[in-house]
Every structure is written in C-alpha cells, then in structure tokens.
Amino acid sequence: MLKTEFAPAKLNLTLEVLGRRPDGFHEIRSLVAFAKDVGDRLTLGPGRFSATETTGPFAAEIAEGNLVDKAFAAISAAVPGFEFERLTLEKILPVASGIGGGSADAAAALRLMQRTFPSASGLDYSAIGRALGADVPVCLKSRAALMTGLGEHIENVELPGDLFAVLVNPLVSVPQNKTARVFALLAAPPVTIDRVSEDSPEFSTVEQVIAYAAARGNALEKPARELFPIIDTLLSKLGQLAGSRFVQLSGAGPTCFALFDTKRAAESATAELENRHPDWWIRSTRLA
Template identity: 60%
Template sequence: MPANPEFAPAKINLTLEVLGRRGDGYHELQSLVAFARDVGDRLTLGPGTAGETKVEGPFASALAGPNLVDKAIAAIKRLAPDCQLGSLTLEKNLPIASGIGGGSADAAAALRILSAEYPEVAKLDLEAVARTLGADVPVCLRSKSAIMTGIGEEIRDVDLPGEFFAILANPLDEVPANKTAEVFRLLGAPPLPTNSTAERPPVLSSFGELIRYAATRGNALEGPARQIFPQVGMMLSELAKLPRCRLAQLSGAGPTCFALFDTQQAAAYGARILKSAQPQCWITTTRLM
C-alpha cells in the first residue's frame, strides 16, 4: 500500500462565465481554474476492504453521510468488480461545499491513488469515470491550470505566468444542501445561443495580463451567491482593501473568496490583517499553479 497520502488541492475559479442554459437543463460554462499548491485535503490508502470512507480532520464533522470519495469507490467497484480495494481515509482540511472543489478534488484523488496501486484500476478510462462523478471532477483529476468549458467536461491546459499567490477566505456561513442549484436558479441565465462556440484558451504572459483577464471576465455567480451568503460582499470588500491586493473575486458558487498577490510576503501580510479583522473566518494563503 502507498505510504504517502494523495494530495487533493483546492480548485480556484479565477473566472466563471455562464454562457447560457442548455436544452438539457445544464448550464454552459467557461472558467479559468487554478489549483492551490499546498492547501487541500489528503487521502490515504490502507489495508482492509474498501467500504465507507473514514473521515478525519478539522472539517470531518461537517461531512455527514456518503461523499464523493465513496461514489468514486463505488464506480471503480462496478467497473473492476474483482479488484480487492483497500480502505481510504480522508483528511478533510477544506470547508464543505465552499466553492473550491473540495469534494471533487477528493474524488479525483481517490481515482489517482487507486490507479497507482491497482493495475485493474489503471487500465480504466479514469477521465470517463470522473465525468460520471461531477462537473469539476475531470479538471481536478488533472489538477493543472486550465480552461473548462461545456459543463466542465471540455478541458484545455493553460499556462499561468510565473509565481503568484492567493489568500483564500471563507466566512463559514451555513451552506444550504442545494446551494449550487439555488445559485443558478437565482442567476436565471437565458437559453444558450445556437451559435455559441468556445473561445481559444488565453495566452497569459504576465501577472498583469492574468489580472486583466480575470477582472474582465469575473464570476457570473457572484450576484446570486451574495443573496445566499450575505457575508460574501463583506469578505470581498475586506480582501480588496488589503495592501498590494491585485484582484478579489468569488470562487465557484461560493462562499469562498480569493485575493491575488504578486509575492508570498504580500499575501502573508494581508492574511494576518484579515485574520485580525475576521477571526471567525477560515483564512489561508497559498501559491497557485
């Protein structure tokens, strides 16, 4: 069994555009995503028989019932029924349903750690399995910066310019069970135009170009997310006021917000200020990749 845990990095939507509502009821998206280098959950594979995933860590108590890791294991069992999978332990460090892909990253990490240990799993089309688990799971399986289009199944790699850093901040509001569906309902997106086509991935050769691109595209879900999570507006305002903050926006359907900085020192200094002002919030810093 692997001695080292599999890292499930937080996913940050640097942009999130809703192009329209499709005929099947899903929404056509376009999103530039990045991943946290050192902020995320961790999965460990151990001896025993795969069953319900053991969950530990600071946000374990908030994860009740079956989770996406359990769904990933069930999918693998259906496709490789003779494979005797070991047991998985999830260290839950990310807030639940927070807009930074925690559950999706966990499911993707489960697919990676199982494929690394079991040849029967490695032979499977893991990207196809990921698509059955959720819109964000395919991009989390790669855990590389990319443009997501469609409902998340179309992924094109994007190179991010050099090193840059982020503060991630979550007000830890109570999250309704149907958060994402309610955000899209409040958005009220019009039908997708029949001539809609995906754009070419952007070429971002500098941090300034990235900031301009992300600021222009924004996050279409911010408005409805503010209705569900009133503290999102406060959090974005606090982040934007931090010294040397270049951009503050919402990730996914919220409530996690992020602020971008060009140095690690600036991000760390901003986080200290924010923690002093908002000690009840979940606040951390990371390098994005």
Template identity: 60%
Template sequence: MPKSEFAPAKINLTLEILGRRADGYHELRSLVAFAHDAGDVVTLAPGSSASVETSGSFAGDISGSNLVDKAISAFAAKVPGMKPPRLILDKNLPVASGIGGGSADAAATLRLLSKSYPGIADRDLHTIARALGADVPVCVRARPVIMTGVGETLEEIALPQEVYAVLVNPLIAVPSNKTAHVFAALGAAPLTAPPEAEPAPRLSNVRDVIAYAKARGNDLQAPAQKLFPEIETVLAELHRTEGALFAQLSGAGPTCFALFATKQEAVAGASALRQRQPNWWIRPTRLG
C-alpha cells in the same frame, strides 16, 4: 506503507455562464487553477473498510454518503473482485465552499486507486470522473485549464509561476444543494447556439491573469451575494487588505480569493486579515 494523494483546492479565477442548455445543464467557460498547499489528503491504508474514515478540521461537517464513497464504487465497477479499500480522508477544506473540495477528494481517490490498478487507463478515469460530477474531471487533472462545456472539455493553459492568492471562507452555513440555489437565482437564459471557440489567453504574469479575470468575471457572484450576503463582507475585507490586487468569488462560493504579486504580500495579507476576522478560514497559497 500507506500511500497518499493531495486533493488541492480548485479556484475558478473566472466563471462565465454562457446559457442554459436544452438538457438543463449550463454551458460555461472558466479559467481554473489549483492551490499548491491548500487542500485535503486522501490516504490508502493497509486493510479493507466498508466506509471512508475521516479526520481533519472539517471532518465533522461531512454527512451521509460523499463523493469519495461514490468514486470508490464507480472505480470498483471497473475492477471485478476489488476489495473495498481502507481510505482515510483528511478534510482540511471547508465543505460546500466553492473550491471543489468534494470533487477534489473524489479525483484524488481515483488517482490513488489507479496507481494500485494500473490497467485502468486515463480514458476510464475521465469517464468515471464525468459521471461523478461536473468538477471532477478538472480535479483529476489538477492543472491550470480553460474549462468549457459543462466541465468536460479541458484545455491546458500555462499560468505564470508567481501567482499568489489568499483564500477566504466566512464559515457560514450553506445548504448541501447550494450550487443549485445559486444557479436558480442566476436564471440563465437558454443557449440558442453553440458558443464560439476562443483561443486560450496568453498569461505571462500576474497582471495578465488579473486583466483576464477582471474582463471575464464570475457570473455567479451577484446571485450568490443575494443568497449569502456575507460574501460581500468577505470581498470588502479582501479589497481593503494591503497588497491585494484583485478579489472575486470562486465558483458558487462562499469562498473568495484575492491575488497578490508576491508570496510575502499574500502571507502578510492573510495574517492581517486573520487579526480582523479570527473566525474565518483564511489560507495564503500559490496557484498553478
């Protein structure tokens, strides 16, 4: 029987860019959550294959070598003699969308392969994940965290059970190096001193989550809107959607999210938004 691993969308509920480090990377602080039912699926099928098979709505948008291929190669380096696995990627998330699709796929691949090779310890997975990209370690864990450093330091945090969101992507064309363009447009100042550690916030209900997100914001939202003006349209549509309590950009975009108090309001909001914008990618989901 084939084995499958869900690769949930990663949502940056906040994203603070604290400064540019001497090594060129950016120091950040982010409250990260994951979608319960919006994501890709990676399946390990019988047999062997030199390349990943793709299916799903956005399979055609994948070009060249992707993070799944790199994850396989990095994992195989830990397992001498490992045959190339036959992996099938069901691509349901838009590509380069600010919700960690490629990173989530790579992370799901690592989790899936580790079940077949239980001798690979968690510390090895974390090491492999860090080498693949800043968002891969948090996607390996796939649980709510406060993410700091350049993405390698993860502090688990409890989110309320009832946090519902609508994810929206306008399906505009973006360059493969979109994030680099957004960071360049931000022009973060050099980091002059290590940031002070902060206690994790206590988030008892969706109102607490919204208050924290409003206070921290997403520092990439303004530069991303300059590069991709459609983001402003998406946010305006979310703000005018009945039941939406808060809306913001996730990551470097262009996917945005709105938070709702109940599942019913999120589903109704997504339905109303689809009627106004039938060509957008719109998904209601619970976050956790």
C-alpha cells in the same frame, strides 16, 4: 505501506455562464487554477475498505454518500473483484465552499486507485470523473485550465509562477442545494449555440491574468450574494489588503479570494485577516 494523494483546492479565476441548455444544465467557460499547498489529503493504508474514514476540522460536515465513496463504487463496478484498502480523508477544506473540495477529493481518490492498482489502470478515468461531477475531470489534472461546455472540455493553461492567492471562507451555514439555488437565482437565458469554444489564453505576467479575469468575472457572484450577503464584506476586506491586486468569488461561493504577486504580500495579508477575523477560514497559497 501508506500511500497518500493531495486534493488541492480549485479556484474559478473566471466563471462565465453562457446560457442554459435544453437539458437544464448550463454552458460555462471558466479559467481555473489550483492551490499548491491548500487542500485535503487521502491516505491509503492496511485494512479493508468499507467506507471512507474522515478526519480533520471539517470531517463532521461530510454528508453520507460522499464523492470519494462514489468514486470507489464506480471503480468497483468497472473492475470485477476489485478490492480497496482502508481509506482516510483528512478534510481540511470547508465543505460546499466553492473551491471544489468534494470534486478534488473524488479526483484524488481516482488518481490513487489508478497508480495503486494495475487492474484499474486501463479505465477511462475522465469518463468516470464526468459521471461523478462536472468539476471532477479538471480536478483529475489539478492544474490551471480553461473549462468549457459542462466542464468536460479542458485545455491546459500556463500561469506565471508568481501568482499567489489568499482564500477566505466565513464559515457560515451552507444549504445542501446551494449551487442549484444560486443557478436558479441567476435565471440564465437559453444558450444559443451547441458549444462555445475559445483558444486557451496565454499568460506571461500576473497583470495579464488579472486583466483576463477582470474582463470576465464570475457570473454567479450576484446571485450568490443574495444567498450569502457576507460575500460583500469578504470582498471589501480582501480589496483593502496591502498588495491585493484583484478580488472575486470562487464558484458558487461563499469562498472569496484575492490575488497577489508576491508570497510575502499574500502571507502578510493572511496574518492581518487572521488577527481581525479569527472566526473565518483563511489560507494563502501559490496558484498553478
């Protein structure tokens, strides 16, 4: 019997870089949300696992040693005699696009293993996720949250049910060390405290979400523009759409997004962009 697990896209509604730590990593504070119906999908079926089989429009862009295989290796190392079935990844999200694709895939693989194999149910999946990547723990939950530290401190956040987004990726070439290069261009100063804490924000309206995001922004947007000048065009086009309430870069890019307060407005904006820019990757979704 086939078993599936959805790996939703992750959006950084805010991304504050609070400083560079002595270990070279960066202290962040980020409000993240997840797409309800835009993401990759993992399928577990009959057969013996050797490596993840990848299908979908962006399958060819997956490099060897992807995070799904690393997630499997981590579970195999922790559970003696662990055997996995044939695993297929349908790659719908652009690779290295700033919307957590690889991390979401790894998290989905961990969830799939946890619910499929009782022998692996007692493991500390959050710790395994942290070892795989800073975004994996929040992707394990796949729900809106405030991330702090390196991303390991996660506080759940409730978003209003009428928050919609249009995601746009220009499908330009992305270097493998994209995120490191963007952080290098940022040149953040040393962090002055061990850890920044903040009470989780509370939102009852889309206006409150937008006000919160607008006040904090994405610290990586300016350096990312140096690497991907087309970000200026994306943000401009998104801001001109009818019903667009707020536009921003997600993560280290190059995916950008616009927020809307109705599904109809988001879908209409998507159709308009698709007509004007058929060479871009464009999706609309509700955020949660």
